Each structure stands twice: as structure tokens, then as C-alpha cells.
Amino acid sequence: MSSSFAQRLLRWFDRHGRKDLPWQHPRDAYRVWLSEVMLQQTQVSTVIGYFERFVGALPTLRDLASADEDTVLALWSGLGYYRRARFLHRAAQICVERHNGEMPRDYEALAALPGIGRSTAGAILAQAYGMRFPILDGNVKRVLTRYHGIHGQPGQSAVEKQLWRHADAHTPAERVADYTQAIMDLGATICVRSRPACEACPLQNDCVACRDNLTAQLPSRKPAKVIPTRSTVMLILRDAQRRVLLERRGPVGVWPGLWSLPEATDSDNAWSIAQKFARIEDAQALASFVHVFSHYRLDIEPLLFEDAVAHRGVADNPLQRWCSANELTTLGLPAPVRELLLKIDEVI
Template sequence: MNPFASALLAWFDEHGRKDLPWQHPRDAYRVWLSEVMLQQTQVVTVIPYFLRFVATLPTLRDLASAEEDTVLALWSGLGYYRRARFLQRAAQICVDKHDGELPRDFAALAELPGIGRSTAGAILAQAYGLRFPILDGNVKRVLTRHLGIHGHPGQSPVEKVLWQHAEALTPAQRTADYTQAIMDLGATLCVRAKPRCDACPMASDCVAKRDDLTTQLPSAKPTKAVPTRDTVMLILRDAEGRVLLERRGPQGVWSGLWSLPEAGDHDQAWRAAQSMATIDDAQALPSFVHVFSHYRLKVEPLLFDEATARPRIADNSNLRWCAPDERAALGLPAPVRTLLQNL
């Protein structure tokens, strides 16, 4: 057996979780139910749901023949309700095609609705003791740290590498214990924040521990590159210090808020400024970036001082000259308010 599995199993014998509800009695139905409930759901949340579920529907055949409303009621509050429908559909398939039992064959298992590669492996390992790897959030965290694997575990190439390591490290002996052990380690010691490396049996071989990367691994989900847009904001200021504000349209960001007139570039900014006021010169102020959830806005403020309002550009519902003390009562985008305050 490889040293990793050996050390992990020795730790498990001493510190592993051995009293989870689905561990006694341990049968394929209960393991399956627990695995599905535990998809993206934490253990402490699952336990009461699991106990209620197996008390009401103790066997796979009970589940297969139950009313769908009953199953959904038992699931109510857990979330991901599609899991409950898949669960019952899979149970019915097992009754129809597999003699009322979960198949011991990986392909047949993974074909059932709601059972993917990891859940199939978990069932085969936990319920039947067969040598199949799992790769859940715990295993991903443990392996990325132990092996120093960078890149977000959700990305295909990273996940592929993780599956290869998970496969290689899973021992042929005590596979059920090993599977439980690596999840226990991830859940109790190799936790996301402040892992307890001092108590970890594999700390001496851990790349993340060695290189002080436990806070870096597993790599965070890449914040998808948000596009950056450019805009020129026109600050037309008259001799009294009033600034021309424009009400934004009903669509898009800052809809309905009072903001500065904008233009695509300095040329357009000049033309726009001249259409609204008599102006002399322009002063480019330091640009800044405002971050939205879906894009970044690079703002280039252009200050036109000593502007004189053109007679035909009078205050109206969408355009107004606004003194500094009037701005407080208006809805202004935060960066615009800041920009004007710092003039």
C-alpha cells in the first residue's frame, strides 16, 4: 500500500468518523441516499434529513413505490430538489432492471440518474468495498494541497489530473475505510480555512505545508475576465460652481440616476460639450476604474471650467445645472458623487 494511504488509514483508525448515521447499518441503499444528500450539502445539515428519510422509506423498494410527494416532502429544505426526483427514478430503474438492488457495476451505476462518477465510486467503495476512487470537495482539497496542484479544481484539466491521482492513491485494501478517511481528513483537519496541519498524518509529505501554500490551495475559482468599457465623463462647470447633470435612461446601469454627460472619446466629448454650453478649454482629470459585477468601467473625466449654459439648454426633467449643495438630494452614482466631491 502506498505511504499516503497507509498513513491516512492509521490516522483514520484513531480519529476517523465512525458513527455517522449511514455507517450503521451500512448498506448500499443508505450509502447511496447519504451520498446523494451530501452532494453540495454539509454533513450536519444532512443528518436529520437522512434519519427522517430512512425512517419513512427504509428500503430501496419503499422509495421506488412511494408517492413522489412523499419523497419531495422528505427532501423539503435540503435544496437541489432535482436530486430527490432522480433518486426515486433511479430506485424505480433498480426495481425494474436490477432486481431491486443497486448494481455493483460502475457503468450501470453511473448510468442511473443523479449518480455521477464520484457518487458511483463512493457507493462501490463504501457499500461493496470495491476499489473505486472518489473525487469530492474534500478529496480535491486534500490532493491539491498534498501534491501542490495549482489551478481551480473545477476546471477540466485540473480535475482530470486530480482523478488520476485519486485513482492512483486509492488502495486495494480497506477501500471503504480509505474513502471515508480521506473525506474525514478533509472535513476535520484539511479544512478550507486554517487547516490543522499539526495534527495531519501526512504533513511531512505535503507540498502545501512545505511551501506554505495552504492558503493558496486549492486555487480559487478564476474570476472570469470582465470586459472593460471606456467612457469620458463631461464635467461642465459654470462660474458659480454649478455642474451640468444628466438623468440616465431607464435601461442599463445607473438607470434613472443623475450622472454626468458621457461621450465615447475626447472628440465626441468636445462636440457634446459645445452643444450644451459655451466653453473654452478642457482639463483631463485622472482617470479611474469603477468595477461592476459584469464589467469594469474606465472613466476619463474631462473638466470644462467657466462654462456658460447655452440659452436653449435650460433645466428640464433630464438635464440640470446643479450646485454642490443640491447634489445631496439627488441620486448620483457613487463614483460620480466622489468625483464631484474631489473637484
């Protein structure tokens, strides 16, 4: 069955697969690794622009390893899940320190790097080096779950073990890089979550979900959770030179280590917090907006303080800085903060 599965998939890939993605030319280990990490939780259409900017600024693994964290986070800003960027940065440094500046070809050494799990390691080895290793990202899980008619949530241990067995059994000995791309492409373009295009699928004749009309039920989904809502007031202190005050966030919590705006729990204490940083005279409430995280919604109320006069202590604090518009582009900022600062002059 496995050779038939792979052969049909590869024939489909030769005609319909994606062959012009930027990380495929060249398809080296650094570019494959970067794309795999970026594609976690993010669609290809979104990743392409970020990938091209990232490799334009940091074209090699050694360039990434030697870059400062602010540069890495600035390039990542907007992709979210910023721990991925820090893992990339640290893993690149380890590769320079221990692996002569290259991604290791040994599975155990590769999987030991920060942020590289079993599927990412397999994708790097298969696509960059042509080695026979299976992968199991979200798209592949969906294809295999439907093809084999596997019930139960894919994240459950027993289900995941079953999926890995199938992933390994179907992976061919030849054209591994193309096969790996093919099964990801099938899940991303044909075997999609809602209304899969089964009539265009090369595997439809043996697919249990297609045969039994189960594509809407498989993969099994987790029960939906009602996510809570939190609120914050973001303080935009801008001085006479139109520089904005930023604070570096702590190592834990949301947006760890990124530069952001000072915050207050509500508008009542916003003034007292703002006065700790600068002498202020007036404030203007800007339009509120919502930013949605995976586990909660954040209601953001921006409060703008123009012509703020900085207290001396801010200049002496490495966790606070006044930044010009040009400097903002060099820092790792949360996406909603960057968007808010770019649009201030359009809305006031």
C-alpha cells in the first residue's frame, strides 16, 4: 500500500505541486529549517513575505547566529509565537559553537536543538539532504487521519503514535524531498479542513473518510473553549521630537522580551503611570481595538500623551527608550503595537 500511496502522491505533485516557493530555491538546510518554523501556526501566503525579508537580512545560519536579538525579533515581528524566533536564534548559535556553522545531518543532534521537534527534524533531513525521514505536521496529520479513517484527536498520544506509524510506512526510499513537499501540499490545497476537494485528490479511491462521507468529522476536533477577555490601556508618550517611549517586556508572560508601550490596568491609573516616565499635560483617547491570542482576547485602549517631557531616569534605564519612527523598524515589537504606532497620525 505504501508504495502505491507514495507513487500516486508523487504523480499528483509532478503536475500540481508547489515548486516555486522561495525556500525551495535553493532548498538548503537553513532555508528549509527557517520555513518549517515560520509555517508552524501560519499559512504559506503569510510566511512568504516574512521569509524573504528574513533571509534578505540574514542569508546564512552564521548571519542569524551573530545577529542581536532585537534584529531577529524585528524581522519576526507580526508572525507571533515569538519563542520560535528565540529558539531559531539560539539553535543557530549552537550550530556555530558545536557543528561548524551547519545544520547537523544526524537526527539526534538535530532534534536536540531548541525548537526542533521530530517532524521539523524529519522535514530538514528529508528536504535538504534527501534522507528518508517521515514528517507529521498539521497538514500531514489531516491527510493520514482521513485516508486511514482514524478517530480521536490527533494530539492524543495513542492517535499520534498511530499517525507516526502510517507516516513512516508511506514515506518512500526515493524522491523523499518531493514526497515530503507533496503530502504537505495535498493537505494545504486539497485535503483542507472544510470542504476538501476530494474529487481532485489522487488518494480518493482508498480514502476511508471519502468513502464513508466522514471528511467533516475527521480529524476529530477538540471541544471548543470560550476564551476569556482581558483589557489594558496602552500609553503612547510622544515627545516634542515625535519620539515614542517604549519599554522592554519581561522574560515571562505575553510578548516576552519585546519592546512595547507602557500599560495601565485602566484609564484611572494611566495618568499616574505616565507621570513616572515624563511630565505630561494632556491626553487623547484613541479608538479601542481587540487583539486575539490563542487563549484570550485583549481589549486595547490606546491613550496618547503628546509633547511629553522625559524624566532623566528614563535615559539611564536600559529597559526604556525613546524611539524615532526609523528606530521602530529595527526593534522587535508586538504586531498590534507596531500597527498602532504606524497609524497614530492617520487617526488623530
